[in-house]
Amino acid sequence: MFSIFRSKSTTEVPQQPANPVSPPQAREGWLGKLRAGLRKTGSGIATVFTGTRIDDALYEQLEEALLMADAGVKATQYLLDDLKHRVKESKATDPAAVKALLVDALTELLAPLEQTLNVGAHKPTVIMVAGVNGAGKTTSIGKLTHHLAEAGASVLLAAADTFRAAAREQLMVWADRNRQGTGSVDIVHQAGGDPASVCFDAVSAGKARGKDVVLVDTAGRLPTQLHLMEEIKKIKRVVQKADETAPHEVLLVIDGNTGQNALTQVKAFDEALGLTGLIVTKLDGTAKGGVLAAIALLSRERPLPVYFIGVGEQLDELETFEAREFAQALLS
Numbered sequence: 063m064f065s066i067f068r069s070k071s072t073t074e075v076p077q078q079p080a081n082p083v084s085p086p087q088a089r090e091g092w093l094g095k096l097r098a099g100l101r102k103t104g105s106g107i108a109t110v111f112t113g114t115r116i117d118d119a120l121y122e123q124l125e126e127a128l129l130m131a132d133a134g135v136k137a138t139q140y141l142l143d144d145l146k147h148r149v150k151e152s153k154a155t156d157p158a159a160v161k162a163l164l165v166d167a168l169t170e171l172l173a174p175l176e177q178t179l180n181v182g183a184h185k186p187t188v189i190m191v192a193g194v195n196g197a198g199k200t201t202s203i204g205k206l207t208h209h210l211a212e213a214g215a216s217v218l219l220a221a222a223d224t225f226r227a228a229a230r231e232q233l234m235v236w237a238d239r240n241r242q243g244t245g246s247v248d249i250v251h252q253a254g255g256d257p258a259s260v261c262f263d264a265v266s267a268g269k270a271r272g273k274d275v276v277l278v279d280t281a282g283r284l285p286t287q288l289h290l291m292e293e294i295k296k297i298k299r300v301v302q303k304a305d306e307t308a309p310h311e312v313l314l315v316i317d318g319n320t321g322q323n324a325l326t327q328v329k330a331f332d333e334a335l336g337l338t339g340l341i342v343t344k345l346d347g348t349a350k351g352g353v354l355a356a357i358a359l360l361s362r363e364r365p366l367p368v369y370f371i372g373v374g375e376q377l378d379e380l381e382t383f384e385a386r387e388f389a390q391a392l393l394s
């Protein structure tokens with residue numbers, strides 16, 4: 063079995079030791095990118111704590127900064143209430159201590175999002191990937207394939223965007239890049255065909271060829287494009303026909319720059335497909351990193367892990383989400 067990146071205590075599937083592709087040094091380099099990426103979001107929040115007093119003005123500034131970072135009204139209020147409580151409990155007297163308490167509050171809020179995506183309980187493990195246009199689906203699939211192939215997994219890619227030749231070609235480029243890893247990477251595609259039938263073929267081929275993972279790259283669509291939302295529901299049904307236990311994961315890719323609109327996307331795709339997790343991309347250079355707090359609050363009603371976050375366009379610029387790391391990077 064394969065655990066992507068590393069195993070955590072939240073693991074539900076029994077697994078062999080993971081093939082960690084993110085040794086501490088690599089993870090540190092990546093953390094630097096995350097910190098730099100989130101600086102646009104964080105600088106606004108961090109400056110709130112440069113004064114000398116803890117007063118109403120500080121909380122007002124913080125409220126404004128969190129809203130600017132796209133944490134949303136509910137998560138902002140939640141964090142402020144929690145923070146005030148922590149300040150009272152700890153009898154903190156200077157703003158620097160309040161900042162540390164905010165890191166704790168944010169970490170606690172984000173913690174439920176931190177989970178490991180495990181593959182291997184099913185062979186193949188079928189992972190369907192959805193999202194709006196340009197969110198970073200194909201890039202994330204490429205990166206994921208890279209990590210899986212490095213871990214020795216055999217991967218089959220299903221190019222379910224059959225109408226856009228560029229999308230197919232892009233996936234094929236990723237497949238080629240990934241062929242240099244230890245695991246094997248195949249692709250099933252068909253110009254102009256029915257996306258659902260490509261997926262049926264891919265899952266059937268994945269079973270027949272004994273692949274470890276089938277990754278389904280769907281075309282971008284907006285929740286308001288109802289015919290396309292019907293199309294993606296059909297893709298899921300047809301995947302189920304090819305393997306009644308599949309899809310084992312249905313991931314939504316969200317562009318980290320989307321801000322509050324991300325919540326609408328989560329709700330709409332969840333309603334259509336029943337999501338099992340999220341990938342948040344483009345956290346390098348966004349001023350809207352606070353949206354993860356809003357997603358976390360939404361997740362209290364409907365738990366949805368953030369399996370990965372993307373911080374660049376390169377193969378290795380996808381990482382597992384860690385609540386404390388993220389909270390610290392956001393406020394550094």
Ligand SMILES: Nc1nc2c(ncn2[C@@H]2O[C@H](COP(=O)(O)OP(=O)(O)OP(=O)(O)O)[C@@H](O)[C@H]2O)c(=O)[nH]1
Binds near residue numbers: 280344346
């Ligand atoms: N900076 C940055 N760019 C990213 C990241 N992930 C994806 N991109 C870029 O975002 C753009 C869109 O990525 P794609 O992977 O093509 O997005 P998609 O969701 O597959 O697009 P459609 O199939 O058209 O819906 C590309 O230019 C990617 O290089 C990331 O984490 N950081």
